[in-house]
Amino acid sequence: MRIVFEKRKTLSRKAIFLVPLASFFISLILTAILLAIFKANPFVTFIAMFKGAFGSWPNFTETLVKATPLMLTGLGVLVAFRLKFWNIGAEGQLTLGGIAASWVVLFWTPFLPPWMVLPLAILVGMLAGAFWAGIPALLKVRLKVDEVLTTLMLNYVAILFAEHLYYGPWRDPKGFGFPGTPQFPDFTWLPRIAGRAHLGLIFALVLALVLWFVLNRTRWGFELQVIGNNPGAAQTQGIHIAKNIMTALLLAGALAGLAGVCEVTGISRRLQQGLSIGYGYTAIIVAWLAQLNPIATIIVALLIAALLVGGDQVQMMMGLPASMGLVLQGMLLFPMLAGSLFTEYRLRIIKTKLRDAQSG
Template sequence: MRIRIEKRFDSPRWMDWGLPLIALLLAFGAGALLLAALGVSPLKAYAEMIRGALGDGYGLSETVVKAIPLALCGQAVALAFTMLVWNIGAEGQLVVGALAATAAVRFLPSENFLVMVTLMTAASALAGGLWGALAGWLKAKWSVNEIITTLMMNYIAILGLEYLVYGPWRDPTSLGFPLTPIFHEVARLPQFFGTRIHAGLFLALLTALLLRVVLRWSRWGYEIRVIGQNARAAAYAGMATSRHIVLVLFISGAVAGLAGMGEVAGLQGRLQPGFSVGYGFTAIIVAWLARLNPFAILAVSFLMGALLVGGDTLQVVMRLPLSSVQVLQGLILFFVLGGEFFRNYRLHFLKREGDA
C-alpha cells in the first residue's frame, strides 16, 4: 500500500476546534505512558488534576487566576507571531513589567487609588514595551535575530529581579527573605467574590477585544497580517516593515508587562523571585493552540490555567514535581503542530500503483 499526500486548499471547519482537541487527547495519552513508565498511575494523576483544577469553586477560581497572566502573555506573543516576529521574551517582559509596577509603588507613592493604579499600569506597560521594543529595534535596524535577543533578555530580566529583591529593594524587616515590603492598600488591585481573582481579568478581556478589533478591522492590523503571510508582497506594497516590527514588539512587550503588574499588584502584593511560573513560555502554547485568535486565546488560557492548577495539585497530593506539567505542555505543542499537517494536507491510501 502506498500513501499519497495531497495539498488541501481549504480545510473543513470542524478541524479548527477538532484538531486541537484531538491533539490535547493524544498529548495526555502520551503523557500517561510516560507517567506509567515512572511508576505513577496516570488515571489517578489525571483524576487528581481535574479534581484540583475544576472540581470545586476554589479550584475554578485559581484556574482563572492563572489564566489571567496566560491570556495577557498569550495575546502578547500571538500579536508578534501574527507578523512572524518570534517574541520568546514574554517571560522577561512580564518580569520587567512587575519591576516597573513595584518601582512606581516605591518611588511615586500616591494616596489616591486611581492615580496609583494608573501609574502602575503605565509604568509596567512602558517598561515591558521598551524591553520588547529593544529587541524589535535591533531586528529592524540590523536584523539581529529576535529569538535569541528576546530569550537572552528573559535571563537578564530575571537576574535583575533577583538583584533588586536580594539587594536594594529588600524589605529590611523580612528577616533576610528576598521580598520587597508589602504594597500599600491603594496600590493593590481589587479581588472579587472572596477569591484571588483580581482586576487583571478586565485587562485580559479588554486586551483581547482591542486586539481582535484592531487586527481585524484596522489598516495597521491588515498590514501586520500581510507582513506575516508574505513579507515580500508587503515590501512591494510599500508597507513600512521595520517600523511595524518595533511597534509590534513594543505593544507585545507592553501587554506582557501588564501581566506582570497584575501578578504583583493583584495577587502577591509584593515583589519576590519566582513569582512567575513560566507564564511567558506557556503563553507560546496558548497562542499556537488558539491559532493566534485573540478570543480563542481567552478560552485556551483557561485550559492551560487548569493544567497549571492541576500541576499544583499533583505536587501536593502525589508529590510529582511541576516539571510534569512542562512535559505535558511540550507534548501538547508537538501534537498541535503535527495536527496542522492534517489541516494542510490530505492523505490518500492507495491500494495499488496507479490508483488515483
C-alpha cells in the same frame, strides 16, 4: 500504492477544530503512559487534576488567577507571532513590567495622591514591558538581528535584575532575610473580584475582544497578516514593514508588562521571588494552540491554567514534582504540531499497477 500529501486550496475548517481535539486526546494517552512508567495511576491523576482545577469555587478562582497572566502574555506573543516575529521574551517583558510597577509603588507613593499610584504603576509597567520588547524589535528592523536569541537573552537579564533588586537594594529590612520588597500600601493593590482573582482578568477579557477586532477588522490587522504570510507582497503593496514590526512588538511587550504589573499589585503585593515562573514561555504554547486567535487564546489560557493548578494539586497529593507541568505542556504540543500538517495538506493514497509509474 503510495501515499502523497496534497496541499489543500484553503485551510480545512474541519481540521482546525478536529486537530486540537485529537491532539488533546493523544497527549492524554502519552501522559498516561508516562505516568504509568513512574508508577502513578493515570486515571486517579487525571481525575485529581480535574478536581483540583474545577472541583470547587475556590479552586476555580485559583485557575482564574493562573489564567490571567497566561491570557495577557499569550495575547502579547500572538501579536508578534502573526508577523512571524518569534518573541520568546514575554517572560522578561513580564518581569520588567513587574519591576517597573514596584518601582512606582515603592518610590513614587509619597509624592502622589493615593488614587493615582495604581494607574500610574500600570502605565509605567506597560511602558517598561514595551521597552523590553522594543529593543529586539529595533535590532531586528534596523540590523536584522535574530529575534529568537535577543528576546531570550533579555529574559535572563530581566530575571537577574529582579533577583538583584529583591535580594539587594529593595529588600525589606524588616523581612527577616526573606527575599522580597516591603509589602505595598493597600491603596495600591489591584482590586480582587473573587478569591485571589483580580481585575487583571477583566483587563485580559476586554483586551482580547479589542485585539480580535483590531486584528480581524482593521487595516492594521490586515497589514500584519500580509507581512506574516508574505513579506515580499507586503513590500510591493507599500506596507511599511519596519514600522509595523515596531508597533506590534511595543504592543506585545506592553501586554506582557501588564501581566507583570497585575502579578505584583494583584497577587504578591510586593516584588518577590516567584514573579518569573514561566508564564512567558507557556504563553507561546497558549498562543500556538489557539492558532493565534485572541478569543481562542482566552479559552486555551484557561485550560492550560487548569492543567497548572491541577498539576499543583496532584503534586501535593501524589508527590509528583512540579516540573511535571512542563512535561505535560510538551506532551500537548507534540501531537498538535504533528497535526498542523492536516490543516494544510490532505493525505491521498494513489494506487498504481506499474512500478515505473512511481518514479518521476
